[in-house]
Amino acid sequence: MTYTEHLRFWFEQLGLPAGEMAILFVTALIFSPLPRFIIVFSAIRLGFNGFPGKFVSISLALALSLVQLEPVLSPILVKTAEMNKGNVISVEQRQSLLKFSEIQWVNFIEDRTNPKFKDSIDKLPQTAGDSAAKPGVSVGRLAVPFLLSELDQAFRMALVIILPLLVIELIVGTSISALDLKIETELVSFPLKLALFMSTSGWALITDTLLKLR
Amino acid sequence: MTEYLITNALNLFIRLVLPILIGLGVGGVIAIAAQLLLQAEDRAVSFLFRYCGGLLGIYLSVVSSSSILSEYAKRLWSGLDLYRP
Numbered sequence: 001m002t003y004t005e006h007l008r009f010w011f012e013q014l015g016l017p018a019g020e021m022a023i024l025f026v027t028a029l030i031f032s033p034l035p036r037f038i039i040v041f042s043a044i045r046l047g048f049n050g051f052p053g054k055f056v057s058i059s060l061a062l063a064l065s066l067v068q069l070e071p072v073l074s075p076i077l078v079k080t081a082e083m084n085k086g087n088v089i090s091v092e093q094r095q096s097l098l099k100f101s102e103i104q105w106v107n108f109i110e111d112r113t114n115p116k117f118k119d120s121i122d123k124l125p126q127t128a129g130d131s132a133a134k135p136g137v138s139v140g141r142l143a144v145p146f147l148l149s150e151l152d153q154a155f156r157m158a159l160v161i162i163l164p165l166l167v168i169e170l171i172v173g174t175s176i177s178a179l180d181l182k183i184e185t186e187l188v189s190f191p192l193k194l195a196l197f198m199s200t201s202g203w204a205l206i207t208d209t210l211l212k213l214r
Numbered sequence: 215m216t217e218y219l220i221t222n223a224l225n226l227f228i229r230l231v232l233p234i235l236i237g238l239g240v241g242g243v244i245a246i247a248a249q250l251l252l253q254a255e256d257r258a259v260s261f262l263f264r265y266c267g268g269l270l271g272i273y274l275s276v277v278s279s280s281s282i283l284s285e286y287a288k289r290l291w292s293g294l295d296l297y298r299p
Contacts, residue, residue, distance in 0.1 A: 156296075163220075163223045170227050171230050174235075175272065
């Protein structure tokens, strides 16, 4: 089964209208590594004065998120494929599939959440809906700590990525003002930054590190 | 970790910009000496020597600077430990 067939199956089985399905899809993307990747690639764009375009960086971020989500999506897709054999699934089967998906997602989110941010949420009183996936843990409860840890990690990465580019910008700016030249700093620093990025295989290094990092 | 990264970046900046500034300084000293010897108060002489000194500084340091910078970028962009809190 392809991704599209799986998605169509989910759409049919959940029986939700397209608008609600879109909201569900976007919500699922927020609780994925996508925000982190978007911030990191935005930092790269900032370092290169808006190059490459937003569309390219968001596409790359989406592709990398799907790669990193594979351990979560694969078991769900396998289970979906098994259930799809009969073509019609019962309400119980649908509920078990949703529960299974939620557990997979909660495990993924919990694994990536920094305990520093989780502690503050753990102190809040438990509600009836919290035991849906695991006792004491739910996607809703983990949402804020997860997003905060993703943002924290993304900002850390952005700083590390932008530093060499900042050094180039500073050197070029100092040299141009010391030589008293009347040219734009960006005009000189941009090719130098590109040369550095190409000589170090920047894309390979950064994407490799992003994928290795949990 | 953040302080370490920023201090490292500033150290690298000073290290890389120093040859250019030294070149400019040497060019400036030569310009002053030339002006004294030639008794010429022309700003073009000073500019020419400073400019040549700066360019010479860039030319002589470009190979080592680029390798230092590329090593630094490689270390940062592939360093998993740097990304962790």
